Amino acid sequence: MSQMPTNINTIQAVNFALDDAMAADANVIVLGEDVADGQEGGIVGVTKGLSSKYGTSRVRSTPISEQAIIGAAIGASMVGMRPVAEIMLMNFTTVAMDMIVNHAAKLRFMSGGQTNVPIVIRTMTGAGFGTGGQHADYLEAWFAHVAGIKVVAPSNPADAYGLMLSCIRDDDPCLFIENMPTYWNPGNAPERGVAIPLGKANVVRAGTDVTLISYSRRVQEVMVAAEALAKDGIACEVIDLRTVSPLDTETILTSVAKTGRAVVVHEAVKPFGVGAEIASRIYEALFRELKAPVQRVGAQFCPVPFSKPLEDAFVPGVADIEAAVRATLK
Numbered sequence: 001m002s003q004m005p006t007n008i009n010t011i012q013a014v015n016f017a018l019d020d021a022m023a024a025d026a027n028v029i030v031l032g033e034d035v036a037d038g039q040e041g042g043i044v045g046v047t048k049g050l051s052s053k054y055g056t057s058r059v060r061s062t063p064i065s066e067q068a069i070i071g072a073a074i075g076a077s078m079v080g081m082r083p084v085a086e087i088m089l090m091n092f093t094t095v096a097m098d099m100i101v102n103h104a105a106k107l108r109f110m111s112g113g114q115t116n117v118p119i120v121i122r123t124m125t126g127a128g129f130g131t132g133g134q135h136a137d138y139l140e141a142w143f144a145h146v147a148g149i150k151v152v153a154p155s156n157p158a159d160a161y162g163l164m165l166s167c168i169r170d171d172d173p174c175l176f177i178e179n180m181p182t183y184w185n186p187g188n189a190p191e192r193g194v195a196i197p198l199g200k201a202n203v204v205r206a207g208t209d210v211t212l213i214s215y216s217r218r219v220q221e222v223m224v225a226a227e228a229l230a231k232d233g234i235a236c237e238v239i240d241l242r243t244v245s246p247l248d249t250e251t252i253l254t255s256v257a258k259t260g261r262a263v264v265v266h267e268a269v270k271p272f273g274v275g276a277e278i279a280s281r282i283y284e285a286l287f288r289e290l291k292a293p294v295q296r297v298g299a300q301f302c303p304v305p306f307s308k309p310l311e312d313a314f315v316p317g318v319a320d321i322e323a324a325v326r327a328t329l330k
Contacts, residue, residue: 006189008187009183009185010157011183013160017160018046018164019053021084021164022053022058025168028058030083030085030086031059031085032088033063034088036056036060036061037051039061044124044180046086066092066096069096070096070119070121071096071103073119083120085119086121088124089123090123090124090125090139091136093139104121104148104173105117105147105148117172119173120170120174121173121176123178124178125138125180126180126181126182127299128311128315130307131306132304132305132306133304136180137303138267138299140266144244144245144247144277149172149173149174150170150173150245150246151174152167152174152175152176153215153242154216155242156219157185157186162190162194163195166196174198179217182217185220196242199243200248203237204223205238207226207238208235208259209236210237210259210261210325210328211236211237211259211263212225212226212262212265213252214239214240214241214266215244216266216267218266222238222265225318234325237255239251239255249285252281253282253286256289260292261329263296264279265298265324270297275297278294282294291328292327295324297324300314302314
């Protein structure tokens, strides 16, 4: 086991997690476009070095066919393997929706519990690089709406490592969402070999005035907003969901019951999003205890723009989060 640096980025974190999982279990395999070292270990090098270490039979570059990648992963999982299948960009999961929704997510149910599908679908997304409307969507709400699949969205390298380990060990399919614009941001290294349980949120900042709920990249903007609001005497409690589905409703409700106010922030478009589900659960459980309506902050309801100024206006920023918090305090 190679030495892990004190500070790592998400690319390194996922690579370490895959390496550790493959070393511990010969049934863990990796497949996807360009994942082997002959193709540089993926377009940003997440799987770099793994095929040289474990061989191309366990780290296999595939043709450009998302449906075939997921289909092969499902088939391998049914005979005892634990595949980690990379779909290069989240928008490209649409090509494999039949395999993901009708097969991976439902085979345990359709077989009466006789068949498990322990696959991990790694994919990246995120606005900020001018990649346009077909390369940067957050589609997590689609998959959270499907029974039988877990949806994971880490916000930092340490969580990416621990959550990936849990996803690989899980007996059901997991969608693991990586945020491309934050791939290179450094963070504290995790404890080697320690998994983070799925479905358990993390309270990353304590507060008493309002609860901010987010996941993936937007947690960073939420933390910046919370720090700025603190200068005005507003104490924000910040929850990093880490797992979108299953949702840690208990942690959310415990916090909102204390603060009486909630703001949900995500990069996905605002209408019909995860924020709406969270707001609904808060209203159902805490309606009479709320001091203000739940606020939702999300992207504009349009495709991701290519133009940099339009792209910046499309995604929710710190100012949007601050405005939503202040609205709950009026």
